[in-house]
Amino acid sequence: MENLIMPTPYRLLDVKKVTDIEYLFRVEYPEAGNVKFGQFMQLSLPKVGECPISVTDFSATEGWVEFLIRKVGIVTDEIFNLHAGDLLPMRGPYGKGFDAIDIKNKNVVIVTGGSGLAPVRSLINHIYRNPEEVQSMELLFGFKDDSSILFRDEIINWRKKHPMVLTVDKGCGLDGECVGLVTEYVPHLKMVSDKFDDLEVVIVGPPNMMKYTAIEFEKLGVPAEKIWVSFERKMSCAIGKCGHCRIDEVYVCLEGPVFNYSQAKYLID
Template identity: 50%
Template sequence: MMKNPYIPNKYSILHIQHQTDIDYTFRLACDIKPKNGQFVELSIPKIGEAPISISDFGDGYIDMTIRRVGKVTDYLHSLQPGDHMYLRGPYGNGFPLDHYKGKHLVIAAGGTGLAPVKSIINYFHRNSHEIQKLDLFIGFKSSKDILFMDEIQGWMKNEKFNVILTVDKGDEDWTGNVGLITQYISNGTIGNDENLEVIIVGPPLMMKFTALEFLKKEILEKQIWVSFERKMSCGIGKCGHCKIDETYVCLEGPVFNYTKAKKLID
């Protein structure tokens, strides 16, 4: 008998970590084995369903960092450890982790776009012998919007990592970098290198102009990867909300090589 793909499974909340006033990371006791960059469909009976990126995972758990932006996510932020969520998935194509091994990897993440790539960063943080070097550009609107600060500080201590954390606008509580990610890429030393791979995740405009900065540095289109994780809807190509021309983003993506992504104009 064929299983109904819309029926989710029930999972218990192990831990909830407040990242900002509106961003919480939920750790669920879960047997799902995702690939880096995949997403799940999270549902609450009688409330609704929402596609959510997986921000990290390990044996017996997954993490999801969720922003309070609507009916479903408002309800989620009222839950406590021991309560339950319902998930189906994982869905989509993730990042080709094995392809990045032994390479000089560059990751540019804007805002909540850090969540879908955090598992990759943590993998190479734990297994730094598997990578040549990792340059990490992370940007947030303000210091109050920064996610995963404890982990970012840990990444900064890794000898193979070069981490640039910046905010769009500074404030009296912030003494670090100020400005858009693009200016740090433009002023940096990253250039044409056949052993280089670039990942970009964030708001659409951020991804567009960040990719252009890398292309200006003669990095090839085939060396750039992006995630359209904000386009997700039903997850299985039935509703059509993620469709761009003839491409179902939830089936072929959300991760695309730039050679394909540049043609997906929504």
């Protein structure tokens, strides 16, 4: 009988500092072609534990996956002690990803708050490399301050091709142009109009950020069916057995983490 929770060790290829508290871990993963945008994997260490981490990018041709990890607990503390060449046991990928969204020939708006950029980075990079797949992409990122801005070099490249607003809660940000919450800038997005058939909105960030950002889009007339969110919750088993991620009758690890807002707005935890 197959053991569904048995991890497989994979070799750590690279560790790169992104901010003072977040590092990017690239892991050799020959099965990367099976990964979908927005999915997560369970990372584990023997005698320590395991934790769910979103796949922030992957390469099917080169055979690797990347994780943005913040040092916030027992498992992540130990992962930060690993170096290139060490083995990192993993299992997955799990969950419904952004492949649930039909982005073909659509205007795609992506709004993120803080580390919420990590789960959608692979989708953004895919559209950046394959712009012919969509009509257009517009980006709205919010960070606490300048020191918490993620993937600076990529952001600079993304904004060369796609309209972008980057805002910080306080300070001067990347270019010093925008201060405040992302909700303040939703009404000024170029793609928001009276016609929403070709629009898909993706929102990822803290729960309140996603809730109030979605409300701002609804105020503009965007139907809930055109809005997608990703629930970044603490999950334990990832296979729907432990119940830690359950909201009412919904198991986030199985039916999410990506949800259409028409369903997600009623998932109150």
